[in-house]
Amino acid sequence: MAINFTPGPSQLYFTVEDHARKAFRDGVPSLSHRSSAFEKISKQATDGLKELLELPQGYHILFTGSATEIWERSVQNLVAESSLHFVNGSFSKRYHEIASQLGKQAHKIEVAAGEGFDSYSASANPELIALTHNETSTGVSLPLDFIHSFRDQHPNALVVVDAVSSLPYPKFDYTKIDSVFFSVQKSFGLPAGLGVWIVNERCIAKADQLQQQGVNIGTYHNLPTLIANAKKNQTPETPNVLGIYLLGQVVSDFLKRGVHTIRKETEYKAAILYQALQQHAIAKPFVQDKKIQSQTVIVAQTGAATETIASQLAQHGLQAGDGYGDKKKSQLRFANFPTHSKETYELLVDLLEKIK
Amino acid sequence: MAINFTPGPSQLYFTVEDHARKAFRDGVPSLSHRSSAFEKISKQATDGLKELLELPQGYHILFTGSATEIWERSVQNLVAESSLHFVNGSFSKRYHEIASQLGKQAHKIEVAAGEGFDSYSASANPELIALTHNETSTGVSLPLDFIHSFRDQHPNALVVVDAVSSLPYPKFDYTKIDSVFFSVQKSFGLPAGLGVWIVNERCIAKADQLQQQGVNIGTYHNLPTLIANAKKNQTPETPNVLGIYLLGQVVSDFLKRGVHTIRKETEYKAAILYQALQQHAIAKPFVQDKKIQSQTVIVAQTGAATETIASQLAQHGLQAGDGYGDKKKSQLRFANFPTHSKETYELLVDLLEKIK
Numbered sequence: 001m002a003i004n005f006t007p008g009p010s011q012l013y014f015t016v017e018d019h020a021r022k023a024f025r026d027g028v029p030s031l032s033h034r035s036s037a038f039e040k041i042s043k044q045a046t047d048g049l050k051e052l053l054e055l056p057q058g059y060h061i062l063f064t065g066s067a068t069e070i071w072e073r074s075v076q077n078l079v080a081e082s083s084l085h086f087v088n089g090s091f092s093k094r095y096h097e098i099a100s101q102l103g104k105q106a107h108k109i110e111v112a113a114g115e116g117f118d119s120y121s122a123s124a125n126p127e128l129i130a131l132t133h134n135e136t137s138t139g140v141s142l143p144l145d146f147i148h149s150f151r152d153q154h155p156n157a158l159v160v161v162d163a164v165s166s167l168p169y170p171k172f173d174y175t176k177i178d179s180v181f182f183s184v185q186k187s188f189g190l191p192a193g194l195g196v197w198i199v200n201e202r203c204i205a206k207a208d209q210l211q212q213q214g215v216n217i218g219t220y221h222n223l224p225t226l227i228a229n230a231k232k233n234q235t236p237e238t239p240n241v242l243g244i245y246l247l248g249q250v251v252s253d254f255l256k257r258g259v260h261t262i263r264k265e266t267e268y269k270a271a272i273l274y275q276a277l278q279q280h281a282i283a284k285p286f287v288q289d290k291k292i293q294s295q296t297v298i299v300a301q302t303g304a305a306t307e308t309i310a311s312q313l314a315q316h317g318l319q320a321g322d323g324y325g326d327k328k329k330s331q332l333r334f335a336n337f338p339t340h341s342k343e344t345y346e347l348l349v350d351l352l353e354k355i356k
Numbered sequence: 357m358a359i360n361f362t363p364g365p366s367q368l369y370f371t372v373e374d375h376a377r378k379a380f381r382d383g384v385p386s387l388s389h390r391s392s393a394f395e396k397i398s399k400q401a402t403d404g405l406k407e408l409l410e411l412p413q414g415y416h417i418l419f420t421g422s423a424t425e426i427w428e429r430s431v432q433n434l435v436a437e438s439s440l441h442f443v444n445g446s447f448s449k450r451y452h453e454i455a456s457q458l459g460k461q462a463h464k465i466e467v468a469a470g471e472g473f474d475s476y477s478a479s480a481n482p483e484l485i486a487l488t489h490n491e492t493s494t495g496v497s498l499p500l501d502f503i504h505s506f507r508d509q510h511p512n513a514l515v516v517v518d519a520v521s522s523l524p525y526p527k528f529d530y531t532k533i534d535s536v537f538f539s540v541q542k543s544f545g546l547p548a549g550l551g552v553w554i555v556n557e558r559c560i561a562k563a564d565q566l567q568q569q570g571v572n573i574g575t576y577h578n579l580p581t582l583i584a585n586a587k588k589n590q591t592p593e594t595p596n597v598l599g600i601y602l603l604g605q606v607v608s609d610f611l612k613r614g615v616h617t618i619r620k621e622t623e624y625k626a627a628i629l630y631q632a633l634q635q636h637a638i639a640k641p642f643v644q645d646k647k648i649q650s651q652t653v654i655v656a657q658t659g660a661a662t663e664t665i666a667s668q669l670a671q672h673g674l675q676a677g678d679g680y681g682d683k684k685k686s687q688l689r690f691a692n693f694p695t696h697s698k699e700t701y702e703l704l705v706d707l708l709e710k711i712k
């Protein structure tokens with residue numbers, strides 16, 4: 001079977017199939033979510049993630065159905081009136097739209113797809129600042145110092161980071177971030193159907209305050225209900241138990257490998273692919289500015305050669321991801337996740353270099 | 357490993373593990389949810405369900421994260437002002453609470469846990485009538501003629517049926533019902549993490565109308581967005597692709613067995629267990645009125661002998677479900693789902709009869 005470079009759902013992490021087999025053998029999928037066996041599974045996943053991401057005290061890990069759900073729940077629970085969104089692609093745009101759909105004053109600072117943001121000086125007074133660390137549609141990453149710069153300018157705002165297709169790669173300074181989220185089918189290489197939402201005490205206080213003011217913060221998945229259950233290592237509803245189990249197992253595999261090693265390998269693989277694209281006769285990196293080139297989703301401008309390149313790679317068992325939306329026929333995207341080995345990336349680069 | 361009689365998550369349907377193995381082999385968990393391969397998987401599940409449940413034209417099948425989510429989405433999308441809930445246990449109660457939490461005038465007609473409802477005559481004019489077909493907490497089922505009686509009395513209301521732990525057993529007259537929903541970890545014997553929401557055109561029209569009136573009907577999982585995606589055999593977000601695949605496979609297995617056979621076997625198994633409980637020296641059926649005894653979740657009043665009975669069954673590899681909530685130490689619950697074979701039920705009855 002081909003190695004899948006689509007940026008999500010992507011290639012499964014190579015241990016997942018064995019973990020799933022063990023899960024079925026051990027009866028994990030038919031465990032009650034109110035049993036101590038489930039609580040143990042949930043705790044393994046959340047404790048492991050806290051260690052992997054080096055989260056400080058006071059950060060809580062919550063499970064939802066998807067990261068898309070977290071776009072909605074974060075606005076619903078953390079915004080009474082206004083949010084500010086940095087929009088530079090399809091996914092940051094959708095987050096902004098969701099805030100508008102929920103009836104909030106959703107302000108945005110927008111640049112063209114493929115671009116980053118210049119220096120920003122505070123003007124309005126938003127309650128939530130929404131930053132998409134890694135635009136999966138274009139391969140632009142926001143520099144960490146940009147993300148970390150909002151705390152000082154907006155000490156009262158909650159800084160929320162969509163890190164869907166980047167974590168665990170970025171080494172965030174969590175003292176400058178109130179909430180971060182991802183979905184498991186990207187870098188964690190797991191079957192889709194689970195979102196992971198991390199919040200600090202400031203988020204919880206804000207949701208409590210909105211609830212007291214009579215703002216509609218939702219029901220079973222509002223922040224107070226999620227937190228009350230998470231403190232018992234439970235969830236409000238019957239969750240994707242198998243997904244949470246598999247997450248715990250893969251996080252444990254990542255910890256054995258070491259997050260430092262994962263980061264170094266990610267950078268090595270990104271470097272060789274960007275270099276090959278930079279020197280290529282036909283393809284080139286879509287994002288030119290090195291400061292904002294994503295390390296985890298690398299987008300190639302392939303123009304009229306898109307189909308040729310994709311099919312030549314496919315002949316060697318490598319399935320490139322299509323360009324996103326209207327770039328479907330002029331770009332290719334390459335996920336660079338922990339499951340994509342250095343050897344696979346070296347093969348990808350060799351093959352690309354042969355296409356002239 | 358023990359056979360699991362807990363009413364959800366319950367014992368997996370016996371084919372699921374093999375289907376999961378094939379899914380991993382075929383790369384299902386890393387399929388893009390925008391690919392034609394996914395659309396085919398989604399269509400197999402929804403076409404199969406339409407056939408299994410004998411749904412008339414104009415009914416649509418939508419996927420959510422859980423049935424709990426459907427409690428919230430149904431109220432959010434179908435109610436501007438008021439709903440009417442029939443409450444006779446913990447789950448019907450929670451549905452009512454969710455409507456209140458969303459700021460609706462949530463009326464209720466409430467009877468004690470374990471009881472059904474007497475004849476009802478229309479008084480108010482609710483937009484949505486919420487009926488819990490099978491109270492998983494107590495083992496009470498509403499008779500089908502009761503569920504079907506609301507259309508005539510409330511022609512303008514939407515009749516919404518929570519059939520979480522009963523479908524595919526009940527043979528509903530869908531011309532009297534506008535929406536029905538379930539989660540896959542009960543009778544379908546699948547890993548948890550997927551809710552199935554069935555709606556007709558009246559529901560869609562109502563959600564469109566609310567949206568035009570400026571009522572907040574949510575974002576990515578509002579009814580218009582779910583429907584627009586479902587028409588393409590897609591979902592708004594990256595869904596639980598593996599769960600949808602497994603649902604399609606198990607529905608296909610059910611179709612081969614025949615829904616008529618499944619219904620007959622369900623009734624046979626329920627009959628022998630209720631009879632054994634009726635004649636038992638220590639245990640007895642919690643629900644005495646035969647007209648409202650659930651065929652799919654059978655609750656035994658076991659009093660002080662609860663632990664003894666559970667442990668004697670466990671010695672023979674049968675894991676009874678605990679009583680729900682404050683009945684944990686005085687009742688046992690037995691799921692009677694398609695995965696629980698006649699032979700297993702005969703063994704259960706034999707063992708129960710030996711306990712005196």
